[in-house]
Amino acid sequence: MDLKAESDGIGARNVTRLHHLVARAAAARGDAPALTYRGTTLSYADLERRIDAFAAGLRARGLARGERVVVYLEKRIEAVVAMFAVGAAGGAFVPANPLLRPPQVGHILSDSAARWLITSVDRLGTLAEELAERPSLERLIAVGEADRLPDGVPERLRAGACAWDEVPSDGDGEPLGGIETDMAAILYTSGSTGKPKGVVLSHRNLIAGAESVAEYLENRPSDRILAVLPLSFDAGLSQLTTGFASGAEVVLSEYLLPRDVLRLCAEHRITGITGVPPLWVQLAELEWPREASESVRYFANTGGRLAKSTLERLREIFPGARPYLMYGLTEAFRSTYLDPAEVDRRPDSIGKAIPNVEVLVMREDGTRCEPGEPGELVHRGPLVSLGYWNDPEATARRFRPAPGREDGICAPEPAVWSGDLVVEDEEGFLYFVGRNDEMIKTSGYRVSPTEVEEAVYETGMARDVVAVGLEDPRLGQRIALAVAPSDPERFDDRELIAQLRRRLPAYMVPRDVKVMAALPRSPNGKFDRTAIRGALSEG
Secondary structure (H helix, E strand, O other): OOHHHHOOOOOHHHOOOOOHHHHHHHHHHOOOEEEEEOOEEEEHHHHHHHHHHHHHHHHHOOOOOOOEEEEEOOOOHHHHHHHHHHHHOOOEEEEOOOOOOHHHHHHHHHHHOOOEEEEEHHHHHHHHHHHHOOOOOOEEEEEOOHHHOOOOOOHHHHHHEEEHHHOOOOOOOOOOOOOOOOEEEEEEEOOOOOOOEEEEEEHHHHHHHHHHHHHHHOOOOOOEEEEOOOOOOHHHHHHHHHHHHOOOEEEEOOOOOHHHHHHHHHHHOOOEEEEOHHHHHHHHOOOOOHHHHOOOOEEEEOOOOOOHHHHHHHHHHOOOOEEEEEEOOHHHOOOEEEOHHHOOOOOOOOEEEOOOOEEEEEOOOOOEOOOOOOEEEEEEOOOOOOEEOOOHHHHHHHEEEOOOOOOOOOOOOEEEEEEEEEEEOOOOOEEEEEEOOOOEEEOOEEEOHHHHHHHHHHHOOEEEEEEEEEEEOOOEEEEEEEEEEOOOOOOOHHHHHHHHHHHOOHHHOOOEEEEOOOOOEOOOOOEOHHHHHHHHHHO
16 A cells, blocks of 8 residues: 555645654545554544644744753653654754653753753653753743652743643644754764764755655554654664654554564564664564464664674574664664575675665775775765764864765765765675774784674673773783673583684684673663673773
């Protein structure tokens, strides 16, 4: 079914703002389920009405064009309505992962210079100290009873606070002057050093990304997509945008245990799931009942290489599903994917560029790499974001003119220079080598931590593993491993090293192994390499 062709309301050419994705689906199939959380399901018509009413309420309460609104809520219907309504009202939503600690939320509030905060009454109690130190914050919308605000909330916020249910308005819908290149969102992403940076995304970025990903995943109105990743994570937000772009139903999952995912898959007959490697490892260890797995038609991985053993196990669990191995960077939302038809031939590839995107492999001098030559991945196209919020120096370093597009163009098109090293083969397929700032320099060699980690996974002795480089006066850096064993009682680090000696050249064999019950993760579910490096440095 072609959703765009069916729409007799907002047509494809008019989808210029993020909330138009919902409006288009509502015009085509207003009664179809759009969003489910626990026991509540909203149709597309219901979701559109809530977004429009909340947007009008925000404007009536003084939200100005371009103002940032931090949304600090667990994954629930109000969080989705808030984000899309802020964009519809002309503001920019700033989702804060609910797993963040108060100081991290405080950094986001300060750095974004947000005047508005949408959160729950329960979460306000933990934020009181941070709110007192954020004088730019003036307006508070509380999910819950606003007259029960906890002690410690500054008086200036109490005076301007209102409950979620008090916001909706019957005011006008579309703000004046909004266009597709306006700022829609700021996603905060952690780097290897320093505090998180805010990546500024336009409405055009989000819509182009949604339609590109929905195209290659072949999403359709009959799909039921399980949103398990945080909505503050680009891949998590993409579950909403791709779902709404295709008129599918999105099921929000705020899971506590991996088995909760199985339960939701069975209950809602889920057809599509996107996860990160640590989550897939946990899910692969479970016994999936048929009613939980038989409806899944695709599963997708992002946020790091999926170990071959885990991929093989997932293909056993979902025998009728198509596996998608993907690569993305927040600065360009999504970037490459591997066609499922190629997974057997090249399971360690990140594939080729997604539709409407070009990916280049470049040397430091700005020239193209030859096949087989490692270089920096450079992404160009409509998904390239607007840069880093309030950080022109970092923006200038990462967002530079697209290679080969400078001549004759008065305003050169920006491209994202990712900082990721990749190799392109003769057929144009890409292979991830490692982060420029995570490459290990040992004994005069540059070693990809991913290659070492893959060798560890091949032994079958590790459930999770991360390789890092530690300073060494003789080697420059020595390779160290953090390992969560598959079988802790029988794990022997000497046996692991012995097996690695048979798989790797001598200079790539780790010198240190630290056994951990569980590897630290970032709020987005990825391995926290900074915390792991710190733990390994301490011995």
